[in-house]
Amino acid sequence: METDIAAPSYSGKLRVRVCGICQQDNQLLLVRHKPFGQNKEGLWSPPGGGVNYGESLQLGLIREIAEETNLKVEVEKFLFVHEFIGLPLHALEIFFKVNVIGGTLITGYDPEFTPDNQLITKVVFKSLTDIRQIPQNQLHHCLHHLQNLEDLYNKEFFSSIL
Numbered sequence: 001m002e003t004d005i006a007a008p009s010y011s012g013k014l015r016v017r018v019c020g021i022c023q024q025d026n027q028l029l030l031v032r033h034k035p036f037g038q039n040k041e042g043l044w045s046p047p048g049g050g051v052n053y054g055e056s057l058q059l060g061l062i063r064e065i066a067e068e069t070n071l072k073v074e075v076e077k078f079l080f081v082h083e084f085i086g087l088p089l090h091a092l093e094i095f096f097k098v099n100v101i102g103g104t105l106i107t108g109y110d111p112e113f114t115p116d117n118q119l120i121t122k123v124v125f126k127s128l129t130d131i132r133q134i135p136q137n138q139l140h141h142c143l144h145h146l147q148n149l150e151d152l153y154n155k156e157f158f159s160s161i162l
Helices: 057-069 130-131 149-153 155-161
Strands: 013-024 025-031 042-045 048-050 071-086 089-103 120-127
Touching: 013 057, 013 149, 025 057, 025 130, 048 057, 048 089, 057 071, 057 089, 120 130, 130 149
Parallel strands: 013 089
Antiparallel strands: 013 025, 013 048, 025 042, 025 120, 071 089
């Protein structure tokens, strides 16, 4: 089994990704990924993924969250854009606020990978206290320095950390 299964699919090109900020009961929906690229410890991040050619951002996000979490969501509003450069990976990530409207939370899959080579290891809602216990090198950049979960909806918060 390849040690960095994401490398062939995601390396050497700019990827457009959509990500969902989903909060329930004062907890944030997060996906745990195996180590890949420069991240050798794995990564906790909001759910999301690549947009297919001809697919709208909103429909891509609904599809990605369903694949990764089995949840059906509605897209409420645009939040912010984050550029990630950690060569050989480069992504433009477009974040939206989403709300759960159906489904049961389960650990999903990445259809671009075989069943024995999945990146996703866990999906869970985590409190801010639990998020703060995760080492920063294992957290998506947008989750660094959060004082409260409402920071994720505050454009001034992101302009101060980017």
